[in-house]
Amino acid sequence: MADKMKFKDMLILETKKIPKFKYIMEGLGYTLLIISFVIVLFISTLAILSGYGSLRLANDMVEQTCLQISDIINKTADVTGGKLTSADSTFIENSLHRLECNTKGLLDSSTIAFLFQLFTFILVSAGIYLLTQSQKNLRNAEKMARTTKKFVTTITASSAIEGYLTLTYHGSWKLRGETNAEIRGNVEDYLNELKASLDRLDKERMGIEFYQHKSFVDRVVDIRNNIKCMHSDNKEYCGGFEAIIESCHKILHDSGFVGRYDALRDALPDYPN
Amino acid sequence: MNILTLENRGSVSFYMTDYLQKEGHEVFDAYNTGDAQSIWESDNYRIDCMIVDLNVIPVGFSTEQKKRSQDGLLAGWVWLSDYVLTKDATMRKRTIIYSRYINDLREDVGDEKLEGIRLVPKSDSASTAEQIIRHIQAIDNMLERKRNG
Numbered sequence: 534m535a536d537k538m539k540f541k542d543m544l545i546l547e548t549k550k551i552p553k554f555k556y557i558m559e560g561l562g563y564t565l566l567i568i569s570f571v572i573v574l575f576i577s578t579l580a581i582l583s584g585y586g587s588l589r590l591a592n593d594m595v596e597q598t599c600l601q602i603s604d605i606i607n608k609t610a611d612v613t614g615g616k617l618t619s620a621d622s623t624f625i626e627n628s629l630h631r632l633e634c635n636t637k638g639l640l641d642s643s644t645i646a647f648l649f650q651l652f653t654f655i656l657v658s659a660g661i662y663l664l665t666q667s668q669k670n671l672r673n674a675e676k677m678a679r680t681t682k683k684f685v686t687t688i689t690a691s692s693a694i695e696g697y698l699t700l701t702y703h704g705s706w707k708l709r710g711e712t713n714a715e716i717r718g719n720v721e722d723y724l725n726e727l728k729a730s731l732d733r734l735d736k737e738r739m740g741i742e743f744y745q746h747k748s749f750v751d752r753v754v755d756i757r758n759n760i761k762c763m764h765s766d767n768k769e770y771c772g773g774f775e776a777i778i779e780s781c782h783k784i785l786h787d788s789g790f791v792g793r794y795d796a797l798r799d800a801l802p803d804y805p806n
Numbered sequence: 807m808n809i810l811t812l813e814n815r816g817s818v819s820f821y822m823t824d825y826l827q828k829e830g831h832e833v834f835d836a837y838n839t840g841d842a843q844s845i846w847e848s849d850n851y852r853i854d855c856m857i858v859d860l861n862v863i864p865v866g867f868s869t870e871q872k873k874r875s876q877d878g879l880l881a882g883w884v885w886l887s888d889y890v891l892t893k894d895a896t897m898r899k900r901t902i903i904y905s906r907y908i909n910d911l912r913e914d915v916g917d918e919k920l921e922g923i924r925l926v927p928k929s930d931s932a933s934t935a936e937q938i939i940r941h942i943q944a945i946d947n948m949l950e951r952k953r954n955g
């Protein structure tokens with residue numbers, strides 16, 4: 534019993550801790566997301582600007598080289614009648630080679646910038662996905678803690694009901710053969726406690742295990758029969774006792790405790806069935 | 807069909823009632839002979855069928871009846887023979903007695919007095935429930951034929 538209470542207290546404490554933990558985690562997640570978003574935005578802008586500048590530069594280079602080559606060709610046509618001198622040929626070759634190298638270098642830097650953007654995009658997407666997942670996991674953990682707490686409370690409440698049923702049964706059995714004001718008072722108290730416990734169990738949407746429910750129904754009917762057979766001197770109390778036990782029977786009959794217990798137990802994946 | 811069940815084990819009565827109600831019957835639970843007598847005597851219900859356990863709490867019995875019931879062992883039968891069959895003999899064919907003490911009853915009252923009554927030995931297996939269901943269907947069909955002339 535002490536272990537059970539310890540476990541229950543621990544669960545309650547753990548459940549209370551969750552909201553604070555949740556807010557810290559969420560806050561951290563959002564801060565990191567905003568920071569990475571700003572960094573990505575900055576780097577992307579830089580990459581786009583640098584890519585645009587590179588393309589402009591490449592365009593200018595091509596334009597300039599074309600102009601130089603066309604100038605040389607025109608001059609050559611005028612002076613030598615279409616034949617290039619070796620110096621012009623070397624100049625054109627060198628110009629084209631320089632153009633090729635520079636353009637290639639500029640295109641490589643554009644590719645790198647694009648890949649970097651792609652990489653940061655994937656990184657941010659993964660961050661958002663992880664943040665959503667962790668939020669989902671946190672909510673699930675919270676729900677699980679609540680279910681576990683409810684399940685443990687259900688078992689504790691059922692044990693209390695079992696105790697009241699046993700006490701009421703023995704008291705009512707004694708009243709079949711004798712008249713004793715003290716026993717009668719005890720039976721009345723136990724019956725009221727029993728009714729209150731069942732009401733609470735029903736109101737808080739908790740359940741009762743199948744075999745335990747069966748034994749409860751048996752016990753309630755046994756108590757009802759004991760009340761019907763009470764000693765003639767106790768007869769004037771029968772009506773009151775009967776009314777309470779009838780309402781207990783009705784709650785047990787109509788409340789769907791077994792279904793609720795099964796639903797609670799099934800919500801706990803590690804609970805041995 | 808209006809069915810009266812006399813059974814002092816609450817859980818048995820609980821699940822039997824649940825099943826019969828799902829089958830469309832109106833069920834009246836009695837947990838002792840006193841409850842059964844109140845339902846039987848009431849003008850509000852016309853009982854078509856009875857499912858009676860033998861070993862029930864004898865409430866409202868005289869000393870002689872208690873003695874005949876062997877301290878409750880055959881209380882269901884004593885109530886049935888003294889209050890039901892004397893008033894309506896046709897109930898005989900519409901009564902199911904199920905108990906672990908069927909043989910004790912046969913020895914005590916003899917087969918002649920039990921003629922027409924449907925007897926089901928109680929056991930922990932599902933066969934008891936199956937036999938009771940079969941008997942209820944047969945009684946239901948019998949009443950249906952009677953109604954249709």
